[in-house]
Amino acid sequence: MQASRVLNLNPYKPGEQPKDRVYIKLNANENPYPPSPEVTKAIIHSLKESSMKLALYPDPNSTDLRKAIANLLNATGGHLCRTTFDSCGNPMPALQDKLPFEITSDMIFAGNGSDEVLSFVFYSFFEGDRPLIQPEHTYSFYPVYAGYYDIPLIKVPLKKDFSLDLEKMVQEANLYNSSMIFANPNAPSSIYLSRQEIREMLKVAPKNRVHVVDEAYGDFGGESCLPLLSEFNNLVIVRTFSKSLSFAGMRLGYAVSNPELIKTLFCVKDSFNHFPVDYLAQVAAKAACKDVAYYVNTAKMICKERDLFAKFLQEKGWNVLPSATNFIFTYKKGINGKAAYEYIKSKGILVRRFDIPGIEEYLRITIGNHEQMEELRKIFQDLESR
Ligand SMILES: *Cc1c(COP(=O)(O)O)cnc(C)c1O
Numbered sequence: 001m002q003a004s005r006v007l008n009l010n011p012y013k014p015g016e017q018p019k020d021r022v023y024i025k026l027n028a029n030e031n032p033y034p035p036s037p038e039v040t041k042a043i044i045h046s047l048k049e050s051s052m053k054l055a056l057y058p059d060p061n062s063t064d065l066r067k068a069i070a071n072l073l074n075a076t077g078g079h080l081c082r083t084t085f086d087s088c089g090n091p092m093p094a095l096q097d098k099l100p101f102e103i104t105s106d107m108i109f110a111g112n113g114s115d116e117v118l119s120f121v122f123y124s125f126f127e128g129d130r131p132l133i134q135p136e137h138t139y140s141f142y143p144v145y146a147g148y149y150d151i152p153l154i155k156v157p158l159k160k161d162f163s164l165d166l167e168k169m170v171q172e173a174n175l176y177n178s179s180m181i182f183a184n185p186n187a188p189s190s191i192y193l194s195r196q197e198i199r200e201m202l203k204v205a206p207k208n209r210v211h212v213v214d215e216a217y218g219d220f221g222g223e224s225c226l227p228l229l230s231e232f233n234n235l236v237i238v239r240t241f242s243k244s245l246s247f248a249g250m251r252l253g254y255a256v257s258n259p260e261l262i263k264t265l266f267c268v269k270d271s272f273n274h275f276p277v278d279y280l281a282q283v284a285a286k287a288a289c290k291d292v293a294y295y296v297n298t299a300k301m302i303c304k305e306r307d308l309f310a311k312f313l314q315e316k317g318w319n320v321l322p323s324a325t326n327f328i329f330t331y332k333k334g335i336n337g338k339a340a341y342e343y344i345k346s347k348g349i350l351v352r353r354f355d356i357p358g359i360e361e362y363l364r365i366t367i368g369n370h371e372q373m374e375e376l377r378k379i380f381q382d383l384e385s386r
Contacts, residue, residue, distance in 0.1 A: 008147060009144075009147060009148060010143070010144060010147050011144060012115075012140060012141050012144045013140075014028060015027035015028035015350070015352050016350065018350075021348075022348075023345070023348055023349060023350045024348060024349045024350070024368065024372050024375060024376075025350050025366075026327075026349055026350060026351050026365050026366040026367075026368050026372065026376065027350040027351050027352040027364075027366060028248070028352070028366065029187075029217075029243055029325070029326055029327050029366045030242070030243070030248045030366065031242075031243060031244065031245075031246040031248070031298065031302070031326070032302070032367070032368040032369040032372060033246055033298040033301070033302075033369065034246055035245065035246040035247060035250075035284070035288055036246075036287065036288055036291035036294040036295065037294075038287045038288070038290060038291045038294070039284045039287045039288050039291075041287070042283050042284060042286070042287035043280055043283055043284050043287075046279075046280070046283045053279050054279060054280075056279075057275055058275055058277065058278055058279040058282055059282065060270075060274050060275050061266070062110040062277045062282055063105070064282070064286060065110055065277065065282045065285050065286050065289075066105040066108040066109075066110055066254075067105040068285070068286045068289035068290065069105075069108050069110065069254055069285075069289055070102075070103045070104055070105045070107065070108055071289060072289040072292065073099070073103045073226060073256065074099060074102055074103055075292050076219070076292060076296075077098055077099050077224060077226065077227075078099075078215065078218050078219070078224025078225075078226045078239075079218065079219055079220075079221070079222075079224060080219040080220070080244055080292075080295050080296050080298075080299035080300075081219065081220055081221060081296070081299035081300050081302070081303040082221060099226055099227055100227050100230060101227075101229075101230050103226065103229075103256065104259075106259040106262060107229070107256055107257060107258065107259060107262060108254055108255070108256055108262065109254060109255040109257075109262045109265040109266065109269075110252065110253075110254045110276075110277050110285075111252075111253050111254065111255075111269070111276050111277065112251050112252070112253075112273075112276040112277060112278075112281075113240065113242065113251040113252065113253045114214070114216060114238050114239065114240035114242070114253025114254070115141055115253065116251075116253065116276060117238055117253040117254060117255050117265075118141060118142075118145060118212075118214070118238055118253075119145055119148075120255075120265050120268045120269055120272070121210075121212055121236060121238065121255060121265070122145040122146070122148075122149050122151065123149060123268050123272075124210075124261075124264045124265055124267075124268045125179060125209075125210035125212075125236070125261075125264070126146075126149065126151045126179050126210075127151065128149070128150045128151050128152070130152070130176045130177060130178045131151075131152040131153055131154040131172075131176050131178055132146055132151050132152070132153055132154070132178060132179055132180070132181060133153075133154050133156060133169050133172045133173045133176075133178050133179065133180040133181075134153060134154070134155055134156070134180070134181050134182060135155065135156055135157075135158055135164050135165070135169070135182050135186065136155040136156060136157045136158055136358075137158055137162075137186075137188065137189065137356070137358070137359055138181075138182055138183050138186055138187065139183050139187050139214060139216070142181055143155075154172050154176075154178075156168045156169045156172060158189070161191075162186075162189040162191060162321055162329075163186075163189075163191055163193060164182055164184075164186060164193055166193065166197060166198070166200075166201040167201075169182070169201070170201050170204055170205050173205050173206055173209070173211075174204070174205070174206060177206050177208070177209065178206065178209060179206075179209040179210050179211055179212070180205065180211045180212070181211070181212040181213075181214070182212075182213065182214065183213075183214040183215075183216060183217070184198065184213050184214070184215060184218070184222065184225065185217045185218070185220070185221065185222045185323075185324040185325045187216070187217065187325070187327075187364075188327070188329050188352070188354065188359065188362070188364040189321055189329055190217075190321050190322075190323035190324065190325045190327055190328055190329045190364075191321050191322055191323070191324065192221065192222030192223065192324040193222075194223050195223040195224070195225055195227065195228065198213065198225055198228065199228055199231065202228065202231075202232050202234075202235065207234060208234070209234060210234050210235075210236055210261065211232075211234060211235055211236070212235075212236045212237075212238060213225045213235065213236075213237050213238070214237075214238045214239075215237055215238065215239045216238075216239065216240045216242070216243055217243060217244075217324065217325035217326065218239060218244075219243070219244035219245075219295075219299055220243075220244060220299060220302065220303060220306075220323075220324060220325050220326050221303065221323075221324030221325070222324035222325075224237075225237055226256060229256065229257065229258065233258050233260070233261075234261075235257065236255055236256075236257040236261055237255065237256045237257065238253065238254070238255050238256075239253065239254055239255075239256065240252070240253040240254075241253065241254075241285060241288065243326055244295060244298075244299055244326070245285075245288050245295055246295075246298070247284070247285070247288065250280075250281050250284055250285070251281060252277065252281050252284075252285045301369070301370075302326050302367050303326075305367050305368070305369070305370060305373050306323055306325075306326065306327075306328060306367040308373070309328065309365075309367065309373050309376070309377070310323065310328055310330075312377055312380070313328070313330055313380070316332075316380065316384065317332055317333075318330045318331065318332040319331055319332065319333070326366060326367050327364055327365055327366045327367060328364070328365050328367070329362055329363075329364050329365075330362060330363055330365065331361045331362045331363065335361070335383075335384075336361070337353055337360055337361035337362055337363060338353065338360070340363060340383060341353040341363060343379070343383055344363075344376070344379050344383070347379045347382075348375075349372075349375065349376055349379060351363050351364065351365045351366070352364040352365075352366075
Protein backbone atom coordinates (compact mmCIF):
# COMPACT_ATOMS: atom_id res chain seq x y z
CA MET A 1 0.00 0.00 0.00
CA GLN A 2 2.99 2.25 0.45
CA ALA A 3 4.28 4.58 -2.21
CA SER A 4 7.20 3.09 -4.08
CA ARG A 5 9.52 5.90 -2.96
CA VAL A 6 9.26 4.59 0.59
CA LEU A 7 10.99 1.37 -0.45
CA ASN A 8 14.13 3.31 -1.24
CA LEU A 9 14.37 5.13 2.09
CA ASN A 10 17.26 4.36 4.38
CA PRO A 11 16.26 5.88 7.73
CA TYR A 12 18.70 7.37 10.22
CA LYS A 13 19.71 5.11 13.11
CA PRO A 14 20.37 7.14 16.25
CA GLY A 15 22.41 6.01 19.24
CA GLU A 16 20.38 3.31 21.00
CA GLN A 17 17.87 4.28 23.69
CA PRO A 18 17.32 0.99 25.52
CA LYS A 19 14.47 0.62 27.98
CA ASP A 20 15.60 -2.62 29.63
CA ARG A 21 18.10 -1.07 31.99
CA VAL A 22 19.16 2.38 33.15
CA TYR A 23 22.42 3.20 31.42
CA ILE A 24 24.67 6.23 31.66
CA LYS A 25 24.13 7.56 28.15
CA LEU A 26 27.34 8.70 26.53
CA ASN A 27 26.25 7.68 23.04
CA ALA A 28 24.26 10.56 21.54
CA ASN A 29 26.37 13.63 22.33
CA GLU A 30 23.65 14.95 24.61
CA ASN A 31 24.58 17.54 27.24
CA PRO A 32 24.99 16.11 30.76
CA TYR A 33 23.71 19.34 32.28
CA PRO A 34 20.11 20.61 32.28
CA PRO A 35 19.24 23.80 30.41
CA SER A 36 19.65 27.12 32.21
CA PRO A 37 17.27 27.59 35.19
CA GLU A 38 16.03 30.63 33.27
CA VAL A 39 14.63 28.23 30.68
CA THR A 40 12.58 26.30 33.24
CA LYS A 41 11.45 29.56 34.82
CA ALA A 42 10.38 30.99 31.49
CA ILE A 43 8.35 27.90 30.61
CA ILE A 44 6.59 27.77 33.99
CA HIS A 45 6.00 31.52 33.98
CA SER A 46 4.52 31.55 30.48
CA LEU A 47 2.13 28.69 31.33
CA LYS A 48 1.03 30.32 34.58
CA GLU A 49 0.47 33.66 32.90
CA SER A 50 -1.48 32.31 30.01
CA SER A 51 -1.91 28.65 29.19
CA MET A 52 -4.24 30.02 26.52
CA LYS A 53 -1.09 30.48 24.44
CA LEU A 54 -1.04 26.72 23.95
CA ALA A 55 -4.43 26.88 22.28
CA LEU A 56 -3.22 29.40 19.75
CA TYR A 57 -0.80 28.94 16.88
CA PRO A 58 2.72 30.15 17.62
CA ASP A 59 4.54 32.90 15.71
CA PRO A 60 5.26 31.08 12.41
CA ASN A 61 8.37 33.17 11.83
CA SER A 62 9.85 32.85 15.34
CA THR A 63 10.49 36.59 15.13
CA ASP A 64 11.63 37.27 18.69
CA LEU A 65 13.51 34.01 18.90
CA ARG A 66 15.51 34.82 15.78
CA LYS A 67 16.46 38.17 17.30
CA ALA A 68 17.55 36.34 20.45
CA ILE A 69 19.65 33.89 18.43
CA ALA A 70 21.28 36.76 16.54
CA ASN A 71 22.13 38.42 19.86
CA LEU A 72 23.58 35.17 21.19
CA LEU A 73 25.82 34.77 18.15
CA ASN A 74 26.95 38.39 18.32
CA ALA A 75 27.80 37.89 21.99
CA THR A 76 29.69 34.61 21.59
CA GLY A 77 31.04 34.75 18.05
CA GLY A 78 29.77 31.18 17.71
CA HIS A 79 31.76 29.72 20.60
CA LEU A 80 30.94 29.14 24.23
CA CYS A 81 34.24 27.43 24.95
CA ARG A 82 37.18 28.33 22.81
CA THR A 83 39.66 25.52 23.28
CA THR A 84 41.54 24.98 20.06
CA PHE A 85 44.42 22.73 19.14
CA ASP A 86 47.40 22.93 16.88
CA SER A 87 48.06 20.20 14.34
CA CYS A 88 49.83 18.06 16.96
CA GLY A 89 46.81 18.16 19.23
CA ASN A 90 48.22 20.63 21.78
CA PRO A 91 45.78 23.17 23.18
CA MET A 92 46.35 26.66 21.80
CA PRO A 93 45.52 30.01 23.42
CA ALA A 94 41.94 31.14 23.06
CA LEU A 95 41.08 32.90 19.83
CA GLN A 96 39.42 36.25 19.58
CA ASP A 97 36.15 35.51 17.88
CA LYS A 98 34.45 38.83 17.73
CA LEU A 99 32.44 38.87 14.52
CA PRO A 100 33.52 41.42 11.90
CA PHE A 101 29.88 42.40 11.35
CA GLU A 102 26.61 42.15 13.20
CA ILE A 103 24.34 39.18 12.63
CA THR A 104 20.75 40.33 12.17
CA SER A 105 17.57 38.32 12.60
CA ASP A 106 16.89 38.26 8.84
CA MET A 107 20.02 36.10 8.61
CA ILE A 108 18.48 33.43 10.85
CA PHE A 109 16.07 30.61 10.05
CA ALA A 110 14.73 28.52 12.96
CA GLY A 111 13.39 24.98 12.72
CA ASN A 112 12.31 21.96 14.70
CA GLY A 113 15.84 20.71 15.39
CA SER A 114 18.71 21.19 13.01
CA ASP A 115 17.79 17.89 11.38
CA GLU A 116 14.65 19.57 10.09
CA VAL A 117 16.63 22.65 9.10
CA LEU A 118 19.00 20.38 7.18
CA SER A 119 16.04 18.78 5.44
CA PHE A 120 14.86 22.22 4.28
CA VAL A 121 18.40 23.06 3.22
CA PHE A 122 18.63 19.90 1.10
CA TYR A 123 15.28 20.63 -0.49
CA SER A 124 16.12 24.28 -1.10
CA PHE A 125 19.62 24.11 -2.50
CA PHE A 126 20.56 20.65 -3.77
CA GLU A 127 19.30 19.16 -7.03
CA GLY A 128 19.09 15.61 -8.30
CA ASP A 129 20.83 16.53 -11.55
CA ARG A 130 24.30 16.55 -9.99
CA PRO A 131 26.02 14.88 -7.04
CA LEU A 132 26.34 16.51 -3.64
CA ILE A 133 29.87 16.33 -2.23
CA GLN A 134 30.39 15.21 1.38
CA PRO A 135 33.24 13.65 3.39
CA GLU A 136 33.19 9.88 3.67
CA HIS A 137 32.79 9.94 7.45
CA THR A 138 30.55 12.72 8.69
CA TYR A 139 27.07 13.16 10.14
CA SER A 140 25.13 10.14 8.97
CA PHE A 141 21.93 12.07 8.35
CA TYR A 142 23.29 13.66 5.15
CA PRO A 143 23.09 10.43 3.12
CA VAL A 144 19.61 9.82 4.56
CA TYR A 145 18.35 13.16 3.22
CA ALA A 146 20.22 12.69 -0.02
CA GLY A 147 18.25 9.46 -0.45
CA TYR A 148 15.01 11.11 0.60
CA TYR A 149 15.37 13.88 -1.98
CA ASP A 150 16.97 11.66 -4.61
CA ILE A 151 20.24 13.57 -4.69
CA PRO A 152 23.27 11.55 -5.78
CA LEU A 153 26.20 11.69 -3.35
CA ILE A 154 29.95 11.61 -3.72
CA LYS A 155 31.75 10.66 -0.52
CA VAL A 156 35.32 11.95 -0.42
CA PRO A 157 37.63 9.89 1.83
CA LEU A 158 39.15 11.63 4.84
CA LYS A 159 42.89 12.20 5.03
CA LYS A 160 45.02 9.78 7.06
CA ASP A 161 44.76 12.01 10.14
CA PHE A 162 40.93 11.97 9.76
CA SER A 163 40.76 15.60 8.69
CA LEU A 164 38.61 16.59 5.72
CA ASP A 165 40.29 16.43 2.34
CA LEU A 166 39.13 19.87 1.25
CA GLU A 167 41.24 19.88 -1.89
CA LYS A 168 39.65 16.69 -3.10
CA MET A 169 36.19 17.88 -2.14
CA VAL A 170 36.57 21.13 -4.06
CA GLN A 171 37.96 19.22 -7.02
CA GLU A 172 34.84 17.06 -7.13
CA ALA A 173 32.58 20.06 -6.57
CA ASN A 174 34.14 21.86 -9.51
CA LEU A 175 34.03 18.78 -11.69
CA TYR A 176 30.24 18.57 -11.35
CA ASN A 177 29.55 22.21 -10.48
CA SER A 178 28.15 20.87 -7.20
CA SER A 179 27.41 21.83 -3.64
CA MET A 180 29.36 20.57 -0.64
CA ILE A 181 28.19 19.75 2.87
CA PHE A 182 30.26 18.86 5.93
CA ALA A 183 30.30 19.26 9.68
CA ASN A 184 32.95 21.46 11.31
CA PRO A 185 34.08 20.29 13.83
CA ASN A 186 33.35 17.02 12.08
CA ALA A 187 31.63 14.00 13.55
CA PRO A 188 32.50 11.35 14.51
CA SER A 189 36.14 12.47 14.18
CA SER A 190 35.74 15.44 16.59
CA ILE A 191 38.43 17.43 14.80
CA TYR A 192 38.01 20.80 13.11
CA LEU A 193 39.38 22.73 10.20
CA SER A 194 40.44 26.32 10.62
CA ARG A 195 38.31 29.11 9.24
CA GLN A 196 41.20 30.06 6.99
CA GLU A 197 41.28 26.60 5.38
CA ILE A 198 37.55 26.77 4.73
CA ARG A 199 37.84 30.32 3.39
CA GLU A 200 40.50 29.21 0.90
CA MET A 201 38.32 26.31 -0.16
CA LEU A 202 35.21 28.43 -0.65
CA LYS A 203 37.23 30.87 -2.76
CA VAL A 204 37.81 28.18 -5.37
CA ALA A 205 34.50 26.30 -5.01
CA PRO A 206 31.56 26.80 -7.40
CA LYS A 207 30.17 30.29 -6.74
CA ASN A 208 26.72 29.54 -8.12
CA ARG A 209 26.14 26.66 -5.65
CA VAL A 210 25.30 26.73 -1.97
CA HIS A 211 27.82 25.14 0.40
CA VAL A 212 26.81 24.09 3.88
CA VAL A 213 28.86 23.96 7.07
CA ASP A 214 27.16 22.17 9.97
CA GLU A 215 28.39 23.69 13.24
CA ALA A 216 26.46 21.44 15.62
CA TYR A 217 29.59 21.30 17.80
CA GLY A 218 30.91 24.80 17.13
CA ASP A 219 30.33 25.98 20.68
CA PHE A 220 32.88 23.54 22.10
CA GLY A 221 35.90 24.81 20.24
CA GLY A 222 37.40 25.03 16.80
CA GLU A 223 36.69 28.09 14.71
CA SER A 224 33.27 29.19 13.56
CA CYS A 225 32.65 30.06 9.92
CA LEU A 226 30.19 32.80 10.88
CA PRO A 227 32.72 35.56 9.95
CA LEU A 228 32.84 34.12 6.42
CA LEU A 229 29.21 35.03 5.80
CA SER A 230 30.27 38.54 4.82
CA GLU A 231 32.65 37.12 2.21
CA PHE A 232 30.52 34.38 0.63
CA ASN A 233 26.87 34.78 -0.31
CA ASN A 234 26.62 31.05 -1.05
CA LEU A 235 27.45 29.85 2.46
CA VAL A 236 24.84 28.37 4.80
CA ILE A 237 25.80 27.56 8.39
CA VAL A 238 23.56 25.16 10.31
CA ARG A 239 23.65 25.09 14.10
CA THR A 240 21.68 23.43 16.88
CA PHE A 241 20.53 24.03 20.45
CA SER A 242 20.66 20.28 21.11
CA LYS A 243 24.26 19.90 22.14
CA SER A 244 25.71 23.00 23.77
CA LEU A 245 22.40 24.47 24.96
CA SER A 246 21.00 21.25 26.50
CA PHE A 247 17.94 21.23 24.25
CA ALA A 248 17.94 17.81 22.57
CA GLY A 249 14.51 17.10 24.02
CA MET A 250 13.04 20.51 23.11
CA ARG A 251 14.10 20.42 19.43
CA LEU A 252 15.54 23.61 18.05
CA GLY A 253 18.01 24.20 15.27
CA TYR A 254 18.77 27.11 12.99
CA ALA A 255 20.52 28.20 9.85
CA VAL A 256 22.58 31.38 9.46
CA SER A 257 23.10 32.83 6.02
CA ASN A 258 22.45 35.92 3.95
CA PRO A 259 18.83 37.16 3.93
CA GLU A 260 18.21 35.98 0.36
CA LEU A 261 18.98 32.34 1.10
CA ILE A 262 17.08 32.58 4.40
CA LYS A 263 14.03 33.71 2.43
CA THR A 264 14.31 30.57 0.34
CA LEU A 265 14.26 28.46 3.50
CA PHE A 266 11.14 30.29 4.68
CA CYS A 267 9.46 29.61 1.36
CA VAL A 268 10.23 25.90 1.68
CA LYS A 269 9.13 25.78 5.32
CA ASP A 270 5.84 27.47 4.45
CA SER A 271 5.29 24.85 1.79
CA PHE A 272 5.72 22.02 4.28
CA ASN A 273 4.94 23.05 7.88
CA HIS A 274 4.00 26.62 8.64
CA PHE A 275 4.68 26.26 12.39
CA PRO A 276 7.73 24.09 12.92
CA VAL A 277 8.82 25.76 16.19
CA ASP A 278 6.12 25.44 18.83
CA TYR A 279 5.25 28.10 21.38
CA LEU A 280 7.05 26.49 24.32
CA ALA A 281 10.19 25.89 22.30
CA GLN A 282 10.23 29.57 21.34
CA VAL A 283 9.75 30.67 24.95
CA ALA A 284 12.42 28.27 26.20
CA ALA A 285 14.95 29.06 23.51
CA LYS A 286 14.59 32.82 23.99
CA ALA A 287 15.36 32.35 27.68
CA ALA A 288 18.34 30.13 26.84
CA CYS A 289 19.81 32.75 24.50
CA LYS A 290 19.76 35.30 27.30
CA ASP A 291 21.69 33.20 29.79
CA VAL A 292 25.03 33.11 28.00
CA ALA A 293 26.96 32.96 31.29
CA TYR A 294 25.29 29.70 32.32
CA TYR A 295 26.09 28.02 29.03
CA VAL A 296 29.65 29.31 28.90
CA ASN A 297 30.08 27.64 32.26
CA THR A 298 28.58 24.27 31.26
CA ALA A 299 30.53 24.27 27.98
CA LYS A 300 33.73 24.95 29.91
CA MET A 301 33.01 22.12 32.33
CA ILE A 302 32.46 19.78 29.40
CA CYS A 303 35.66 20.91 27.66
CA LYS A 304 37.57 20.44 30.91
CA GLU A 305 36.22 16.91 31.43
CA ARG A 306 36.95 16.15 27.80
CA ASP A 307 40.58 17.18 28.07
CA LEU A 308 40.96 15.28 31.36
CA PHE A 309 39.48 12.14 29.87
CA ALA A 310 41.53 12.41 26.69
CA LYS A 311 44.68 12.69 28.79
CA PHE A 312 43.65 9.67 30.86
CA LEU A 313 43.13 7.58 27.74
CA GLN A 314 46.34 8.77 26.11
CA GLU A 315 48.31 7.81 29.19
CA LYS A 316 46.84 4.34 28.83
CA GLY A 317 48.01 4.16 25.24
CA TRP A 318 44.76 5.00 23.49
CA ASN A 319 44.86 7.08 20.36
CA VAL A 320 42.55 10.07 20.87
CA LEU A 321 41.85 12.50 18.04
CA PRO A 322 42.20 16.15 19.15
CA SER A 323 38.60 17.00 19.97
CA ALA A 324 36.94 20.40 19.57
CA THR A 325 33.55 18.87 20.43
CA ASN A 326 31.68 17.38 23.39
CA PHE A 327 32.83 13.88 22.51
CA ILE A 328 36.04 12.06 21.77
CA PHE A 329 36.88 9.52 19.10
CA THR A 330 39.36 6.92 20.22
CA TYR A 331 40.82 3.47 19.63
CA LYS A 332 43.68 1.42 20.93
CA LYS A 333 45.84 -0.89 18.91
CA GLY A 334 45.13 -4.46 19.89
CA ILE A 335 41.73 -3.72 21.40
CA ASN A 336 38.70 -4.85 19.48
CA GLY A 337 36.24 -1.97 19.18
CA LYS A 338 33.14 -4.13 19.35
CA ALA A 339 34.39 -6.07 22.37
CA ALA A 340 35.32 -2.83 24.15
CA TYR A 341 31.90 -1.36 23.38
CA GLU A 342 30.14 -4.50 24.68
CA TYR A 343 32.24 -4.57 27.83
CA ILE A 344 31.53 -0.91 28.62
CA LYS A 345 27.83 -1.52 27.99
CA SER A 346 27.83 -4.54 30.30
CA LYS A 347 29.14 -2.23 33.00
CA GLY A 348 26.25 0.20 32.53
CA ILE A 349 27.56 2.85 30.15
CA LEU A 350 26.51 3.27 26.55
CA VAL A 351 29.01 4.71 24.11
CA ARG A 352 28.74 4.79 20.31
CA ARG A 353 30.46 2.54 17.85
CA PHE A 354 30.01 2.46 14.09
CA ASP A 355 29.96 -0.73 12.06
CA ILE A 356 31.58 1.14 9.19
CA PRO A 357 34.81 -0.05 7.52
CA GLY A 358 37.70 2.23 8.46
CA ILE A 359 36.29 3.32 11.81
CA GLU A 360 34.96 0.05 13.23
CA GLU A 361 37.63 -0.15 15.94
CA TYR A 362 36.85 3.34 17.23
CA LEU A 363 34.61 4.37 20.09
CA ARG A 364 32.82 7.69 20.09
CA ILE A 365 32.38 8.76 23.69
CA THR A 366 30.18 11.67 24.69
CA ILE A 367 31.63 13.73 27.52
CA GLY A 368 29.40 13.49 30.56
CA ASN A 369 29.68 15.16 33.95
CA HIS A 370 32.55 14.49 36.34
CA GLU A 371 30.90 11.54 38.13
CA GLN A 372 29.99 9.87 34.86
CA MET A 373 33.52 10.24 33.52
CA GLU A 374 34.92 8.88 36.81
CA GLU A 375 32.70 5.86 36.36
CA LEU A 376 33.93 5.43 32.81
CA ARG A 377 37.56 5.75 33.87
CA LYS A 378 37.02 2.84 36.29
CA ILE A 379 35.56 0.76 33.49
CA PHE A 380 38.51 1.53 31.23
CA GLN A 381 40.91 0.50 34.01
CA ASP A 382 39.14 -2.87 34.28
CA LEU A 383 38.78 -3.21 30.52
CA GLU A 384 42.50 -3.62 30.22
CA SER A 385 43.28 -5.52 33.39
CA ARG A 386 40.89 -8.29 32.43
C1 LIG B 1 23.38 16.30 16.63
C2 LIG B 1 23.68 16.80 15.26
C3 LIG B 1 22.70 17.39 14.48
C4 LIG B 1 21.23 17.35 14.84
O1 LIG B 1 20.85 18.15 15.80
P1 LIG B 1 19.31 18.36 16.15
O2 LIG B 1 19.19 19.82 16.25
O3 LIG B 1 19.12 17.65 17.44
O4 LIG B 1 18.45 17.80 15.07
C5 LIG B 1 23.06 17.91 13.25
N1 LIG B 1 24.30 17.82 12.80
C6 LIG B 1 25.28 17.23 13.50
C7 LIG B 1 26.64 17.14 12.95
C8 LIG B 1 24.99 16.69 14.76
O5 LIG B 1 25.93 16.06 15.46
